[in-house]
Amino acid sequence: MEYAYLGPEGTFTETALHYALSRFSPSPNATCVPYATVPAALDAVRRAERAAAMVPMENSRKGVVPATLEGLTVGGDLHIVAEVVVPVTFALLAAPGVGLDGIGRVLSHPHALAQCAGWLRRNVPGARLEPAHSTAGAARDVVVADDPSCAAIAAPAVADQYGMRVLAQDIGDDENAVTRFVMVRRAGVPPARTGRDRTSLLVSVGDRTPAALPGILSVFSTGRVNLTWVQAWPTGTRLGTYRFFVDVDGHIDDQPVSRAVAALFDIGAEARFLGSYPRGLAAERAQRPDRVSSPHRPHPHRQEGHALSTEQPVPGTAQDRIVQLGLGFWPAKVLLTAVELGLYSDLAEHGPADAATLGKRLGLHPRGARDFFDCQVALGLLEREDGVYRNTPDSAAFLDRAQDTYIGGLLEVAQELWYRSWGNLTEALRTGAPQNNLGGADGNPFAALYADPELTSRFQKAMTGGSLAASQALAAKFSWSKYSTVADIGCSEGILLSTVLAAHPHLTGIGFDLPAVEPTFEETVRRSRPDGRMAFTAGNFLTDKLPSAEVVVFGRVLHDWDLDVKRMLLEKAYQALPDGGTVVVYESMIDDDRRTNTFGLLTSLHMLLESPGGFDYTGADCMGWMTEAGFNQCSAQPLDGPVSMVIGHK
Incomplete structure (x- = not known):
């Protein structure tokens, strides 16, 4: 893997990068590539030429580094995944044979010049101060200039690299000065929580x-x-x-x-989310690494005094990234199989266990059990201490069937039904035909799903699992205070209404769905106890009028259908709303440029496999259809992860 940093070799940024890689990188042959400027290093990550970049963020004496902040404001494609705080020690370096009294020019990074300003005024008062892109770059420029009146401020160890003389050490005005560096990679899932x-x-x-x-x-x-x-x-x-x-x-x-x-x-x-990451990794006082890696000299990271870090590694680029993408079904099947086996529910019910005990409880052969459990640990789904496995807080909350927050129903359906459908993606792309094996001649799976009570129950639980986080976000982000009634169209088990009504006691809600859904909806009513404010109305939104309410919500509904049905449903919503009413549509919407919301694009392919005409769409598409239906002041807003909502007013 190759990593960018603000160069040249010998900068404090390089020190920060080596320290971070010793903590995070699983590769023994990581290569560190210097760049002349911060924007150049960040652009290399944007173009996927480098796995990540280490850049300076701020200094305790002189504040922020403008180039880094400016780089993070451009687009939304970079996330911070680690930070390193490096104590900085400055020395004045010059060519061999040059004395302090001969210095007429001093080059360095502006922050370094500012941090040594007091020493410079006292010791070389007549010297002209000239900014450089980095401290090590200043040293290199002095060597190239071959001017005996030039000196550079840099780390002391840089003198050996460039054959320079140390004229003075510890020249900084604040011996406690530090610089905060951040490691930046392309946007993705943030590192797992560490508690710090x-x-x-x-x-x-x-x-x-x-x-x-x-x-x-x-x-x-x-x-x-x-x-x-x-x-x-x-x-x-x-x-x-x-x-x-x-x-x-x-x-x-x-x-x-x-x-x-x-x-x-x-x-x-x-x-805009810029990253969640372990805070305050403190490197030792900056020294020149004794094993600098360059594009031509791979850097063999040593693991001195500790085992290889268990923090989430920075993902690779090029071959590594492509291979990991192609084998992405490996970790997916590890999770889906664990849900099918009831691993997390077993640990919640029967308690932590070692590999042998846990394997017997689940009926697993000893040959693969330990690897299977340790994969769960590596994926952040289980914890292991002294050979004993237990759920992580997230697994306990979301993957234990006994919890109201269980989202595994979605994964159960994925394991049983969707995984097979995705195996036929090539056929779907060639024919345009769904591959779900549930529908009739038209490929529509809903008639078959709702004709079987067991399939109905499992499918509703899957929809609940996929909607829990979005429901919580919608309850928090939409301005409910000026409305009193809400109708959830295609309500499934009623997770949206129960969540919104619990957060906003002044609201009453109607769930509208096929009659087969009513038993699971009523079970949600019994559990959530909304004091008579939550009711079910049976109907078919394709053929019946929608119930009247001040807010009509379509949650993960429109993408199941072709364009004509999408438009028809929005027209029905307009008819059901009073003047001043609002329609809310939420889905894993594709970004308008169709480049970055991978999950939204994959969901659209999922609709190809699972429905005869469904597809996902952009926020701009949805606002256009709303406008056609008569809505105005339409707007789009992120909800949770890849899910966004589009709002239209009547």
């Missing part, structure tokens, strides 16, 4: 900066989320308008953090 995490956001407030900033601060204060860093950054559109880089303690998967992010949307702000 930081989440970075870019919050936009449009033209309402003075009024909105107190609201942003209040969101985190009210949510008891520790705000550790705020940095204003110009929008570039008009003087006095800003975006805000924000760091908070915690992981995006921690409820206080995710709720705070959702609350930002409620006050009209937009929050």
Whole structure:
């Protein structure tokens, strides 16, 4: 794997990169490639030429590094996955034979020049200070210039690299100065929670900066989320308008953090996720690595004093990335099989166990059991201590069948039905025909699903599992206060209504779906106890009128159908709403440029396999259909992960 950093060799950034790789990289032959500027290093990651880039973020004395912040504002395709804090020690370097009294020019990075300003005024008061892209680059430039009046400020160890003389050491004005570096990769799933995490956001407030900033601060204060860093950054559109880089303690998967992010949307702000990652990895005082890797010299990372880190590695590029993508069904089957076997439910019911005991409880052959359980550990689904396996907090919450938050129903259907359908993707692409083996001649699976009570129950649980997070996000992000009634069209077990009504006691809700769904819906009513505010209405949204309400919601419904049906359903929603009413559509919507929401695109292929005419779509597509139906002031907004909602007003 190849990693970019702000070069040349010998920079503090390289020190930070080597330290991070010793902690995170599983590869013994990682290659570190220097780049002349921060934008060049970040662009190499964007183009997938490098697995990740290490760049400086801020210095304890002189603040932020503008090039890094500017690089993170461009697009939404980069995430921070690690941070390293490096103590910095500066020395004044010059050519051999040059003395301090002969120095007329001093080159270095602007932060280094500023951090040594006091020493320079006292010892070389007449020297001209000249900025460079990096400290090591300044040393190299001095050597190339071959000017005896030139000196550079850099790490002491750089002198050996370039054959220079150390004129003075420890010249920094603050012996406790540190620089924070961040490792950045292409956007993806963040590293798993460690309990010592930081989440970075870019919050936009449009033209309402003075009024909105107190609201942003209040969101985190009210949510008891520790705000550790705020940095204003110009929008570039008009003087006095800003975006805000924000760091908070915690992981995006921690409820206080995710709720705070959702609350930002409620006050009209937009929050772009920049990463959740382990905070404050402290490297030793910067020294020149004794084993620098270059594009021509692979760097053999040593694991001194500890085993190879169990933190999530930074993913590779090129061959590694392609192979991992092609074999992505391996970890998928490990999870799906564990759900089928009831592994997580067994651990919840019968308690932690060693491999032999757990294998016997599940009826597994000893040959593969240990590898199977350790794969769960490597994937972050189980914990193991002293040979004993137990659920992680996430597995206990979401993969134990006894929990109301169980999402495994979706995975059970994936294991039993969808995995086989995806095996026929080639046939579907060649013929355009669904491959689900459930429908009749038209390939529509719903008649078969709802004719079998057992299939109906399992399918409803799958829909609940796939909608839980989106329902929670919709309850938090949509402005429910000005409405009193809501109808969920294609309500399934009723997870959306139960979640929204629990969060907003002033609401009443109607679930509208086929008669076969009513028993599972009523079970949700019994569990959630919404005090008579949640009722079921049987009907077929293809042939019947929709129930009247002030808000009509289509959750993962429109993508099942062809374009004509999509338009018809939105027209029916318009007819069912009073003036001032609102339609809400949420799906794993494809991004408008059809480049980045991979899950949305894959979901559309899933519709190819599972339905005769269904397909997923972009937010712009949906807003266009809403406008055709008569809705106005249409807008799109992210909900949870790949899921977005589109809102239209009557």
